[in-house]
Amino acid sequence: MPINYYIFLALALFCIGVVGVLTRRNAIIIFMCIELMLNAANLLLVAFSKLYTHVSTLPTAGSDAQIFVFFIMVVAAAEVSVGLAIIVMMYRNTHSVDVNFLNRLKN
Amino acid sequence: MSITQILFWLLSAVAVGGAIMVVASKSPVHSILFLIITFFAISGHYILLNAQFLAIVNIIVYAGAIMVLFLFVVMLMNLNEESAPPQKNKYILYGGTIAGASLMLVLVAALKQSAQGRHLMETNNGTGGLIENLGKLLFTDYVFPFEISSVLFLSAMIGAVVISKKEA
DSSP: OBHHHHHHHHHHHHHHHHHHHHHOOBHHHHHHHHHHHHHHHHHHHHHHHTTSGGGOOOTTTTHHHHHHHHHHHHHHHHHHHHHHHHHHHHHHHHSOOBGGGGGGGGO | OOHHHHHHHHHHHHHHHHHHHHHHOSSHHHHHHHHHHHHHHHHHHHHHTTOHHHHHHIIIIIIIIIHHHHHHHHHHHTOSSOOSOOOSOHHHHHHHHHHHHHHHHHHHHHHHTOGGGGOBOOOSOOSTTSHHHHHHHHHHTTHHHHHHHHHHHHHHHHHHHHHHSOOO
16 A cells, blocks of 8 residues: 555545634534544554554564654643633633634623 | 455545535534544554554544543533524635645645655554554653653643633
8 A cells, every 4th residue: 555545645634624624613613623633644643654664673663653643642632621621611701612703802 | 456455445435524524514513423433434544554552542532532522512512503693704615615625735736746655555564553562662762751741631631620610
């Protein structure tokens, strides 16, 4: 399986996430699109970790990229907990999760 | 066409279709369920790449914990029906879609001709993704980031509690 296929798959997922962030106004869906982009990057990291393993004799060849993906998941979990707390806070103040209402926080 | 390629195309179709439905569907609950489908497809890709530990962690952490948290928040807020007024100007929709498609086009055009793109991957073998090797590496070379991440989780927990606390 050439690496190109995985590059283009991750690219498609990332661009769908970008379109979601740009077009949707619901804060929760924007947040989910950010998760989608993170997962596209994770998929690409795992795909690249399997690229040159056949030239290495170490049993842990390619493990570093997967540790990296593991830490991205750790950061994503922490980010989701804080972000959802912020969205709940925003809903409590404005009774909406529409990001366009956020300009009311100016004064 | 080998079984690996068939599985690759199947999982890719499920992942991309689920991702499109996340953006396109009206109700937030449906978006969350489609995102769970996408995460399962990505986990299937990890299994295909012999990254078994990451496949399991992806299902447990993402599909199991994070998306359930999203579902809880959506159901807590009672956002099942689209209560917001409909999209005021269509130009944001068109502009965002064109911007994302242009990004995709530029990146595909840039990467299509790369010489590394035709290198083959080891899809079904290799021990780098097994839990034995990852665990050894995590507790020897990467033990310091591992401990730092516990501090990150503690601060995230305190932050979430402080932010969502009702001010008395």
